[in-house]
Amino acid sequence: MTYESPARVKWATAIFWNVLDPAFRTHFKYYRRKVAVDRYLERKGVVFNVAVGVTFGLTLYFTLVSKFLLPAPVASEYSMEDNAKEILRAMKCDTTKELPAFLLMRAKREIIGKLHVAADRAEVKHQREEVERLLKTLNQQQDSPPLQ
Known part of the structure; x- marks a missing residue:
């Protein structure tokens, strides 16, 4: 006595034979191969396993x-000398009278000095704003009636 299904498409049977059974068979083959490789590596020494791991790791790193x-490496279009010449040209320094290294040191000193001046101006501006804010707060407190 068998059960006759009224369904036209027996989806469970189709899924089992077309999806699950091939997946299980493939997994079983993979597992047998994995066990064989594990046993082979266990028989070899530690040095061999480290060599295989390093080789595999380097291959994976350099291929993928x-x-x-x-990210792609930055391709520098200009050399250090070209950059130095461009800086000296922008600062209107004459390299015929003095060595470029000394001119670059002087340019660096000037740039750092300008940065310090800009930082000092920003600090003074910040302190003036702080004083104005405190004076406003003080005036508001003096103008308000005292609490009773």
């Missing part, structure tokens, strides 16, 4: 990580 995950 360095090509797809890391």
Whole structure:
């Protein structure tokens, strides 16, 4: 005595034979191969396992990580000398009279001095704003009637 289903498409049977059974068979083959590889590696020494791991890791890094995950290296269009010459040219320094290294040190000193001046001006501005704010608060408190 068998059960006759009224369904035209027996989806559970189709899924089992077309999806689950091939997946289980593939997994079983994979698992057998994995066990064989594990036993092989257990028989080898620690040095062999480390060598295999390092080789596999380097291969993975240089094939996948360095090509797809890391950003592209910055290709510098100019050398250090070109950059130094451009800085000296922008600051209107004559390299025929003095060595470029000394001119660069002087330019660096000037730039740092200008940065300090800008920072000092910003600090003075900030302190003036703070004083104005405190004076406003003080005047408001003096003008308000005392609490009883």
